[in-house]
Amino acid sequence: MPLMSRVPLPLVATDVTVELGGRRVLDEVSLQLDPGRFVALTGASGAGKSTLLWVLAGALAPTSGTVRYAGAALTDRAAAAAAGVVVVAQGLALVAPLTGRENVVVPLLTLGLPAAEAAARADAALAAVGLAEAAGQLVEELSGGQQQRVSVALGLATQPRVLLADEPTSELDAATRETIIGRLAAEAADGAAVLMATHDAWCAEQADAELHLDEGRLSRVR
Numbered sequence: 001m002p003l004m005s006r007v008p009l010p011l012v013a014t015d016v017t018v019e020l021g022g023r024r025v026l027d028e029v030s031l032q033l034d035p036g037r038f039v040a041l042t043g044a045s046g047a048g049k050s051t052l053l054w055v056l057a058g059a060l061a062p063t064s065g066t067v068r069y070a071g072a073a074l075t076d077r078a079a080a081a082a083a084g085v086v087v088v089a090q091g092l093a094l095v096a097p098l099t100g101r102e103n104v105v106v107p108l109l110t111l112g113l114p115a116a117e118a119a120a121r122a123d124a125a126l127a128a129v130g131l132a133e134a135a136g137q138l139v140e141e142l143s144g145g146q147q148q149r150v151s152v153a154l155g156l157a158t159q160p161r162v163l164l165a166d167e168p169t170s171e172l173d174a175a176t177r178e179t180i181i182g183r184l185a186a187e188a189a190d191g192a193a194v195l196m197a198t199h200d201a202w203c204a205e206q207a208d209a210e211l212h213l214d215e216g217r218l219s220r221v222r
Contacts, residue, residue, distance in 0.1 A: 009070045010034045011056060011085065011162050011193055016065035018051055018216075025051045027216040028065070033162060033195055038188035040204035041197045042221070043213035049197040050090060052213065053164045056080075056195070057087045069162070084161030088151050088168050090197075094139045100150040101126060101135040104157050111158070125153035128183050130176060145171040152180055156187060163187055165196045169203055181206045 011033040018026040025048045033039060033056075043049050054060040056067055058080030067074045074080040094103045101122055108118035126135045129149040139147060148171045155163055165184060169177040181203055188194040188208070196207065204210050210221040 009161075011067070011069045011074075013052075013056060013067045014065055016052075016055055016062045016067065018048070018055060018060065019063045020051075025216055026055070026062070029213075029216070029218045030065075031211065031218060033193040035161070035191050035193050036188055037209065038185050038194045038207045039196070040207035040210045041195055041213065042199070042201075042204050042210060045199075047213040048216045049213055050166055052218075053087065053166050053195065053197055056162075057085055057164055059087070086155050086158050086160035086163050088155040088163070088165040090166040090170070094147055094150055096139045099136050099138055100131060100142060100146070100153075103139060103150050104154045107154060108157060121157040121159075122153070125157040126150070128156060128179075129153045130179055143171075145173070145176065148172065149176070149180070152183070156183060160187075160192055162193045163195070165194070167197055167199065169198065169200060177203065 013029060013031050016026055016029045017024065029052060041049050051060065055062050057077060058074040059077040069083045069085065074083065074085065098106065104122035104125060105118050108121060109115065126132055129152050131146060131149050131153065134142060134146055148168065152168050155165065169180050172180060184194050184196060185206065198204055212219050212221050
């Protein structure tokens with residue numbers, strides 16, 4: 001059984017503004033992430049892509065504006081996580097003393113999944129990102145790209161309603177990049193709303209739609 005059923009509800013941000021250190025990082029950003037859609041978010045470094053993802057994830061409170069899912073405001077990370085909003089962060093946040101597989105299994109256990117189901121989901125997700133053979137290695141023994149794939153596997157294993165991926169292919173070679181993009185597209189096809197921040201033009205082209213941030217202002221490319 002999934003941790004949560006997927007329901008056809010969008011994640012909606014309305015007039016989100018974020019000011020940090022006297023700088024307006026996001027400027028009245030509004031968007032709707034629909035289930036079943038894979039959306040790319042592009043923009044130069046410093047344009048506000050990561051900031052927007054963390055606001056959508058409930059981890060950063062906007063200066064003004066709202067983020068809502070299923071009619072309820074997402075006011076903190078715990079509420080967003082409970083609603084099924086999952087983040088694949090750009091910075092690697094794995095537990096070094098654990099193996100790649102344990103880094104996927106343990107969070108699933110803390111979410112209340114039975115041990116057998118958590119193990120099965122972890123194995124399936126790690127295989128999906130091409131890490132079945134390396135899953136038993138300690139995180140510190142894995143390359144940066146392999147660690148990045150562990151993070152993606154964890155995001156997939158939770159079977160999220162909304163998946164926010166911040167530069168998930170930045171450390172990967174071309175072949176592995178295609179695998180990860182394929183998995184994100186498949187996640188959307190399974191009913192999740194997927195938003196991927198990326199600098200990679202090829203990755204952006206694979207998405208169903210593309211949004212662009214420029215100095216905190218959001219526009220639709222396609």
